[in-house]
Amino acid sequence: MTWLLTRGRVPFLCGLIALTAFFAVHAARVGVETNNESLNTRVPEQIERYDRFRATFGSDEDLLLAVAHPDLLDNDGLALVAELTTRIARIAGVRRVFSLSNAQQIVSGEAGAEMAPVVAPPLDDPELGARVRAVLDRNPDLTGLFVSADRRVAGLLIEIEDRAGDERYRAAIIEALRELIAEPRAAGVSLHLTGIAVQKHDVSAFIGQDQRLLMPLAVAVLACLLAFFFRNALGVLLPLAVTGVTSIWTLGAYQLAGFQLNAITGLLPPVLMVLSLAVSVHLIQGWLDAPLAASERVDRILGVVRPLVFPCFFCSLTTALGFSSLVTSSMPAVRQFGVFAAFGVMLSFGIGMTLVPVGLSFLAPPTAALRSPQHRGIRRLLAGSARTASEHPWGVIAVFGALTALSLVCLPFVNNNTDLVRFLKRSAPLHRDTLYIDANLTGSNALEFVAARRDGASLVSLAGVRRMAAFEQAVLAHEHVTGVGSIVPVLRQLQRAEARGEDLVLPDNERDVAYAFDLLEAAPEQDLIRKLIAPDFTSARFNVRVRAVGTAIAAPLADAILADGRRIFGDDYVVTATGAFYTVAQDSNRLVAAQVSSFALAVTLVVLAIGALFRSLQLTFIALIPNLMPIAWTGGLMGVFGIDLSTGTAMIASSVIGLVVDDTIHYMTHYTRAYRGDPAEAIRHTTAAVGPALFLNNVVLVLGFWVGCFGSFKPTVYFSLLSGVTMITALLCDLYVTPACLMLFHRRRTAGAP
């Protein structure tokens, strides 16, 4: 260390600058993931089922554009729908557009069932509206998808091409559609766009936007805080240099590992900036507070660094262990976040413990102890907490214990829910448009189910069709289900046209069933039919439209529908669930289950680390109490305020446990050194010595985390907000519960001594 602070300073700085430049080049190349792939868990069976579904029925990533028009079914409204249909179909990458203007109905022709347009020419016919209304009344299946029940909103289903490897064309389509939406239109006319591709596009755009906003904001907040507390240029520049180098190296390594930023890892830069401050703050605070006698530069620095190496290393280690426990998650984004946050924390320890001393070695030691009004105020507060904890330890334990018990009561009210649309703020176009479409047209989400015979035989049989129809009716009976797209309504229309009847009924004998499927086989619109049933009729798709609900509702709904399917189809058939929305619902459940094991792992690792540090079971137990309490409180708060457990919030416990334990380690390390038989005196001394640094470090952490509240995604906003809240409550626990426990522990030991 002495070499580093003397002759090694310049080579060290040169090496650091060179390496930072290398990583900076790579950090600048970090891209933003456009397909949200890392937010999907890697479950081979689920992936294989979804791939098979897409290979059979095509992509389920259609876009839906809603067109609101006060006179939709009159000539003007229908002309607008026709114009939009034509223009959208011309956008590169759009395969087909389905709307009222090109929708077909099945009617009776000379040779039986035949297709006829819903909007039949002439389009300038004054009776056009009446004709279309009659067709819609006769074909209720068209309502919901192509037109709202009140006939004021039309739906345009946009099928996009599946261009593997081309990550740009989806964005180009959505941008073209958004330009179309932004065009000035007559009063009362509005356009709204939703769909999974829009969601992916907007998430990518918001990640980029957040990167541009949160990074500078985090730097500004940290700089202001450091300036406020240290009132010293080096107190600002050195910690910022450490955070800057840490962030650059970590992001560079992230890019070198081949990853792109996603909704979760987008938080890495601001979180790392915050986490990498602790070592610098403790070192600079110690350097400023060191006795004036130790005025020789190197000795003063060594005097500060040596006692801090061990606790700072353990603090960094426990924080890194907390984050690294996220590797148990099945979601790649969460794993990446855990691994690189842990890497960044350990990196910040190494850089902080070298760069800060080297930086300080260029400066003359302060000639006077740091004294400022805010420190006096903080010290008074700290003295009050030390007094309360040492004089009324049982009272402190009782109050904090009661709060913890209350939180545990509220914990079961926390809902496991991932709602992709409501992840975005209310002002986000996707949020607004999706809820509009959800309220006026069909549900904006879709659960996909596939029915097939277990022996792989054809579904073409009277019994098969009846089972499909019974399943359709059972699905429609569920709350939140707005419609079911399947081959069954097509068969009803075919039968009506073939029988030249008026009622939508299914074929009622084997021969008619077989002929209906023969007609489907020979129909010109094979692309449409293939979206509903496999070419060899061995598997049928049920596209269950669901309101914009979260996974808390969708996952049990999917389970209930699967149970219906198994009951109705029986043992000879196999019914499976799949699709993008179903995948999200399953992922959400898996994620939370994984977070529970991740948290258990984090606690175990932290306990082991503390045990190794203090080599005392009792002290390890005492260290755990003030750290589990704030996490229980945060869980209780989530239950009380209805904050869902989702991708972001599920990470809080595992991430924060390693962080909050740092304060306890610092406190207890100092306490064990200061204890000379009088616990009250040791508490007063410890609180006065480490309290200001803990306070400053926590304020920095809290405000640093809260920078994330300006992000675009609610899970990351909640993660930031609640992590900050947990840090505050953890500090309170460390200043009250830790000394109270130590007081009681040593009192008991003193009382038990001979």
Next chain:
Amino acid sequence: MRVVRLLPLLLLVWGSAARAQDVAPARLAPWLDAAADQIMESTFVPSAARKVGEVRILRRGEATVVETLLYTKVLARVVGEIRKKELVHWPDNLDAAHYLEALTRVQKQIWSRRPMNQRHPDRRQKLWIDFVVAPDAAFVAIGAYEMDETRGEIRVTQRELIELLEPSPEYVRRNLRLITADAFHVDGAALDALLGPLPGPDPPIR
């Protein structure tokens, strides 16, 4: 007792056979005998990818025959398409009207014979139409058939004549050319080359 129960069915079968015999006058019998047919050209309709049958140009002795073999599960739909084309080519034509009536009758008869069991190995309905131009006759014959299929190649194993029409020679000759042109996507000289000279005198243009 069983014979009594089967009597109506036997009568129906006998009636059908008798009708077929009735519709085929002896003078046309040589031109209906497909045993020695020579296939000159053949093509799938409407396309090889979505075939519902095929159109063949045959030499049957001195006669030229354009034979349409339909084998499809949606025969009514295919007959409907034929109807549309026929009405475009022959608006308000009595021969065409008779031809379409006969074609529909045959289609319905074949439809009524389809198996009730949907698991039947081959549910395709099979109908043949011959436009025959012989030195001394021009006529249209329609019926049902059975076939063997080997690697996509059709071989007729059994033919049943159900309807026989003798419209004007002009109608037969021109429709034969129209069907060939439509199926083989040829016209003009290419069509003439494909069909070769038709036997018998060209009827006067009316």
